[in-house]
Amino acid sequence: MKKNVLITGTSTGVGFEASMLFAKNNYKVYATMRNLKKADQLKKKIEEENLDIELLPLDVTKIDSIASAVETIIEKDGKIDVLVNNAGAGFAKTTEQSTEDEIRWVTEVNYHGVVFCTQAVLPYMRKQKSGQIISITSVGGLVGQPFNELYCGAKFAVEGFMEGLATYVSDAFNIKITCVEPGGIATEFMTSAIEKTAVEGQFATGEYRPIFELYMAGNQKRANESENQVYQTGAEVAEVVLNVAQHEQPPLRIRTSKWAEDFCELKTQADPDGTKIVNQLKASFL
Template sequence: MKRNILITGTSSGVGLESAVLFAQQGFKVYATMRNLAKATALKEKIEAEKLDVHLLPLDVTDHNSITKAVDTIIENDGKIDVLLNNAGAGFAKTTEQATIDEIAWVTNVNYTGVILCTKAVIPHMREQKSGQIITITSVGGLVGQPFNELYCGAKFAVEGYMEALATYISDPFNIKITCVEPGGISTEFMTSAIKNTSDQGVMATGEYLPIFERYMAGSQARAKESKIQIYQTGHEVAEKLLEVAKMEQPPLRLRTSEWAEKFCSIKTQSDPDGTLQVDMIKKSFL
């Protein structure tokens, strides 16, 4: 029987590329997104290659939507082998100038949604004594960056959540957990991040403006000079996700590029893949 995989946020970018790649590699893919009207590009690929991809609506901020999608998969297959928490959104604005609604939104999409999706699949994986939860976090889940504190805070939270979860569900129930940490991705994600903030007003004003201008100038310069080293394509990140899904003993953490490894090296040099820390926690508490 094929392994199946539930992927969130597949309308574009890494999610779309992952849905296609996993299907090409023999997985039965349940590709989900909040609005199926945005599935045109994925539908075209499914039809062109006759891929085993099934579209389902799923809003990671809506518990009922998540439950309905998971129940559909269980009704169809009786199991969920892999959950790929991909859905997320970038956000760059100062804490002072972000609205309360924006703070709630960036937290819900990037952190709470991961918990809700994970919570929905764990009972089925626990019962079947097998499963894999792969979550796309970010180098921003390990290293805080200017004007990205709300986004980084959500990704830090995901990293902590997954690390804690791995300490007690991996061994007894054979549920493998991995956080995949890309650096820059040349997909619609960055465009969306800028739009999500600029639509609500300028990202920085007043005394923050000259700092923000230096930040943007530096980012643009680095992108221009080192595009190959910094920015990966969605397909390249999807290939790393597939590697993780095929590992017998996947790591807790995995950066997806040489640039990402270097960027996080101060934080990760003593325990690059996170397994030493998890093993220590198990010995200390369990």
């Protein structure tokens, strides 16, 4: 019997590529997105390559939407083997000049969505005594970066949530937990983050403006000079996600490129894959 996988945020980027890659590797894929009107590209691939992918609406900021998608999968298959928490959104803006709505939004999309999707699948994985939860975090979940503190804060929260969860659900219920930590990704995620910043760039005013301009110039320079080293494709990151899903004993943490490894080295050199800290926490608390 095929394993099934629920993937959030599949209209573009890593989620889009992961949906196709999992289907080509004998998984039944439930590809979800907030707005199915954005599914045309994926529908085309499904038809062209006869992929075992079913599209479902799922808005990670709405608990009813999450519950409906999970219930649909359970009704069809009776189980959920793998959850890939991929949906997320970039955000670059100063804390001082961010609105309350923006702060709540970046947290809901990048953190609360992961928690509520995970909460929705846990009862089924617990009962079947097996499952895997993979969250696409970021090097920004390990290392804070200028003008990204609100985004990084949400990703740091995901890392802490996943780490805490791993200390007890893995042994008790055979539920494997992993954070996949990309660096820059050359996808619409990156494009939309930069466009949102540029189009609404009036927030970088006053004393912040020259610092922000240096930040944007640095981003552009890295994109122009080091694209192959810094920015991965969505397909490259999706390969890492699939490898994690197929791993008998997947790590708690894994970076997706050498650049990401180097960028996080000061934070990860004592425990690169998170195994030591999880074992220490188990010994301390359980």
